[in-house]
Amino acid sequence: MTAWSAVVPSRDELHEAKRVALLREAASAFTRKGFHAASLDDIAQKLGVTKAALYHYFPSKHALLRECFARALEVGFQGLARARAQGGSGREKLNNTLRFYLHEMIDELSCCVVLTEENALLPDDYVDLLKVRDRFERALRDLIREGIADGSIVPCDPKLAVFTILGAIHWVSKWFNQSGAWSADAVSTALTDLLDRMVSATPVAALPTDIRTAT
Amino acid sequence: MTAWSAVVPSRDELHEAKRVALLREAASAFTRKGFHAASLDDIAQKLGVTKAALYHYFPSKHALLRECFARALEVGFQGLARARAQGGSGREKLNNTLRFYLHEMIDELSCCVVLTEENALLPDDYVDLLKVRDRFERALRDLIREGIADGSIVPCDPKLAVFTILGAIHWVSKWFNQSGAWSADAVSTALTDLLDRMVSATPVAALPTDIRTAT
Amino acid sequence: MTAWSAVVPSRDELHEAKRVALLREAASAFTRKGFHAASLDDIAQKLGVTKAALYHYFPSKHALLRECFARALEVGFQGLARARAQGGSGREKLNNTLRFYLHEMIDELSCCVVLTEENALLPDDYVDLLKVRDRFERALRDLIREGIADGSIVPCDPKLAVFTILGAIHWVSKWFNQSGAWSADAVSTALTDLLDRMVSATPVAALPTDIRTAT
Amino acid sequence: MTAWSAVVPSRDELHEAKRVALLREAASAFTRKGFHAASLDDIAQKLGVTKAALYHYFPSKHALLRECFARALEVGFQGLARARAQGGSGREKLNNTLRFYLHEMIDELSCCVVLTEENALLPDDYVDLLKVRDRFERALRDLIREGIADGSIVPCDPKLAVFTILGAIHWVSKWFNQSGAWSADAVSTALTDLLDRMVSATPVAALPTDIRTAT
DNA sequence: AATGAATGAGGGTTCATTCAT
DNA sequence: TATGAATGAACCCTCATTCAT
Helix, strand or coil, rough: CHHHHCEEEEECHHHHHHHHHHHHHHHHHHHHHHCCCHHHHHHHHHHHCCHHHHHCCCCCHHHHHHHHHHHHHHHHHHHHHHHHHHHHCCHHHHHHHHHHHHHHHHHHCCCCCHHHHHHHHHHHHHHHHHHHHHHHHHHHHHHHHHHHHCCCCCCCHHHHHHHHHHHHHHHHHHHHHCCCCCCCHHHHHHHHHHHHHHHHHCCCCCCCCCCHHHH | CCCCCCCCCCCCHHHHHHHHHHHHHHHHHHHHHHHCCCCCHHHHHHHCCCCHHCCCCCCCCHHHHHHHHHHHHHHHHHHHHHHHHHHHCCCHHHHHHHHHHHHHHHHHHCCCHHHHHHHHHHHHHHHHHHHHHHHHHHHHHHHHHHHHHHHCCCCCHHHHHHHHHHHHHHHHHHHHCCCCCCCCHHHHHHHHHHHHHHHHHCCCCCCCHHHHCCC | CCCCCCCCHHHHHHHHHHHHHHHHHHHHHHHHHCCCCCCCCHHHHHCCCCHHHHHCCCCCHHHHHHHHHHHHHHHHHHHHHHHHHHHHHHHHHHHHHHHHHHHHHHHCCCHHHHHHHHCCCCCCHHHHHHHHHHHHHHHHHHHHHHHHCCCECCCCCCCHHHHHHHHHHHHHHHHHCCCCCCCCHHHHHHHHHHCCCCCCCCCCCCCCCCCHHHH | HHHHHHHCCCCHHHHHHHHHHHHHHHHHHHHHCCCCCCCCCHHHHHCCCCCHHHHCCCCCCHHHHHHHHHHHHHHHHHHHHHHHHHHHCHHHHHHHHHHHHHHHHHCCCCCCCHHHHHHHHHHHHHHHHHHHHHHHHHHHHHHHHHHHHHHCCCCHHHHHHHHHHHHHHHHHHHHHCCCCCHHHHHHHHHHHHHHHHHEECCCCCCCCCCCCHHH
């Protein structure tokens, strides 16, 4: 009755799967080489198809960038939502948001550094996405303020703190090596802990001195 | 008696001045747009000359990148040397190094983010400069270890700490605005203090909540 | 039953046909104007396409030159092989080689003068191809020596003789006019006969005084 | 009374000397690399001055080429005039002309191959100089005809014979090496003898088998 | 007379994008 | 769906030429 439909992916599902694969490959290439230096030829070759084939899934190179950007921000907001749902102090919410964001960025998509390339966006996309990014940053600053208010975070300039945190996080894509000694889990936890210590009202007395051996 | 020589710049001085101006403009463009997206036409236009004129001062676009890279690293080592000369605990040396580096990068050249574009370097330059950059990062890690040993810095993973610090610092070029409300002095001090709190064995109880009003 | 395949060229055949057309056009342009003076724009325009289209068939302008060079040498060695197979005295072999080479160069490709532009080759190509060209010239000198030994060729300096012969041959591309009064056949025969007289041990008493009327 | 004028070259003489030096250097560069590939920078550097300095002696690069061309043709006509003055058969006149031309080209200026670059001439120069070159070639053909008429030259196609002779001669610049084993004298004599044998009605029975040992 | 600076035109090459197949 | 072909714009770089000094 259901014929093959239960076991064979539909055409739409195949299409979507390829779309996602392309997106990830693009994110990876943009992150490694920068938007302009990464050519569609490179991306296509890694996927084993021709450059022209990509246009079945995305209308333009800039559209790929836009989507990377948007997905990264989505993940950010998703992290925010989960952290808020979990509750706790401002500091706890901040930590949960960052840990989730880091983990997703590192492990799932390597979109994060794409956020660096805002100037490569088309003017229209720029306007749209920068608005969202600012909202995300403002939300993070609000968590800092909340933490300062509830005593969990040390008094500090929220704007500067968020810039510092995001810089540290975006930089990960520059040094993280998928096949290196550090796992995505370890890095997202360890980096969150380190940044936590920067703003925590009650900083811990010691951190793991070697990520690989941390629990 | 001294003729004009005391007041009128010599040809060599003029040449050097233009060379530096070009270097700064290039650093700024590379930082804002990325190496590949920044065109020599843009840079030349900002300087009010033709693209071809640039070739009087640099043999190639890649040479500009190489020099930006090299200058940023020079500043880093200069900061290290000064900090070592000043002495103090590992933590103090680290802070002094970072504050100096930040200040120079922000105020003098905007080379810093160029360090992000290592993949744009020519293979030969890559080999040369990455060696130097690694030496710089190792020196910073050594300061962290020194601080851990002398009790001024909290036990932590030195490698991760340095990555985090450098990420935060390089990110500055993304958000710092020469004509904004924050001065270069204020930013370099405030950011250093924030990063210091992350690794200090004796974190301060409060930081300025608004950089503009900080002393 | 054979479908269209017997009459309609396949895509690969089309590709190869265009490649050859490009090669000939390039050889012609290089010969007429010299490698540096001949622009890809000119070549493309003659073929009715854009400059960028050429890059589907050759990776670079220098690759075109390299291939012209290589093909000309191939033809030379082919002539040598045929002459050797036909046998005869050293003089006969020399004549057969030259006549074949001339005919092919004039009629098929106009690569010959490209051999003049060895300095335009990339260093790597230069090393490779000059080696082959030297081998070709040595083979010609050996034919001369063979002819001297078997009495068919007058005693002379083989090196100078070969230089002279090749100079005369390469020069053809400067004055030969595809649409002129002289046919490729006539020229290759007449020029070979003239050069033959230079080195023959038994020079003929007369040559045609007008190529057009020669049989 | 004559003050220094007898021993010190006048300003005009200095100027002329530099002009000639430049001309020779240009001819050499054009011959080696071709007109377009030879840059004024190269030429200037070899002369130890700046590119801009050259413009004191020649109004343009094309003017240098024109003059090279013109000088080569002058030498050709000079050879013709001397040969005619010396008298003899058509064959003797031809030999004398060629020997003189070759000797001057090789030893004095290296202009000869410049004659290859007629397409690099400016349209106006082209019209002027090609006229002269054609006159030169016609004069050579006339010598051939004269030789055929007086029985000193074998019946042959004069046009083809002259093309062949000129090709062999122009090619010299490709292989002649100022510092090689062959002297300019030896080459001009030996090559003339070889070409003579090609057209002589009474070809010699042997030629030197090694130029270096020829008298 | 000679130079360094600057220019404008042009060349080779890359690349995102389109289109017929 | 996927491809090879083709395009046009943009880029880096070179070079002959001009000009103020």
